[in-house]
Amino acid sequence: MPAPLQGPQKAAVLMLALGEAAAARMFGRMHEDEIRDVSIAMAQLGTVPAEVVEQVCEEFGRALGGPGNLVGSYESTERLLLKTLPAERVASIMEEIRGPAGRTMWDKLGNVNEVVLANYLKNEYPQTVAVVLTKVKADHAARVLSQLPEGFAMEVVMRMLRMENVQKEALEGVERTLKAEFMSNLARSTRRDAHEMMAEIFNSLDRQSEARIMAALEERNRESAERIRSLMFTFEDLKRLDAQGLQVLLRSVEKDKLALALKGAPEEMREMFFRNMTERAAKLLKDDIAALGPVRLKDVDEAQAAIVAAAKDLAAQGQIQLSEGKDDQLVE
Incomplete structure (x- = not known):
């Protein structure tokens, strides 16, 4: 058969x-x-x-x-695997899929923050680093290279210049090492706390829903509510950006979204943005805000959320620094 x-x-x-x-x-x-x-x-x-x-x-x-919907999650996947595979094998698989997205090892490396990757690679042989940087996209390799110590970076560059075709066995060896040492540790270290995930969800809620759900949570578990609130990053928290960081943010956001976001912002927030723009740009932005007329709170919330998301992306790329901790005088 x-x-x-x-x-x-x-x-x-x-x-x-x-x-x-x-x-x-x-x-x-x-x-x-x-x-x-x-x-x-x-x-x-x-x-x-x-x-x-x-x-x-x-x-x-x-x-x-087939009728109905299916919902997959890390937990349901792990439970299913444990029914058919040894626990050690399941742990290895789950560590890999919890790591950065990507089908191949090199795809995954391309989604690892350059600072994190550089901190790992600086302890490897220059030849190994050279192999890795030739396998990821050029823009990502450039960002990683810029994070390496200068002398070490030059050693890597020289090996990249002299590199010929890497033997398949050597390449597979580098992949195995990265998977066993770097990716598994990264997957373990990036498992997020449930409160962090909830803070991101709360950041995406409109104000009325956020207030309603947070109030209900405070009644059930005040400690969790306070921890989530401390982890949330709101539009008002942009006041913690320094002048340079705010100017970087201004260059990356759409002007119509900025006008809509500031339409519903406190006056001190507006002034902070105006101070970090040229006089002409500030005047144009003020005119845009005035021209908007009445706007829906939902539209303001969405615009502010988009700017907060842009700030987080810039922080992840190392272009701006988001200060830790809440300002005691944030506008609620």
């Missing part, structure tokens, strides 16, 4: 059954790794009995037309 078909084999059977034109369109939407896996399965299929083809197509149809 033939062994049951695996995922890539089922995909290969389905694509062959659909015909070359449909299969070509599907390949065009796949990642390189997926194309390779399905292609290998397709090349090794041999003769597939008609009843097997029919079963695969029926299974696909049932899955596609």
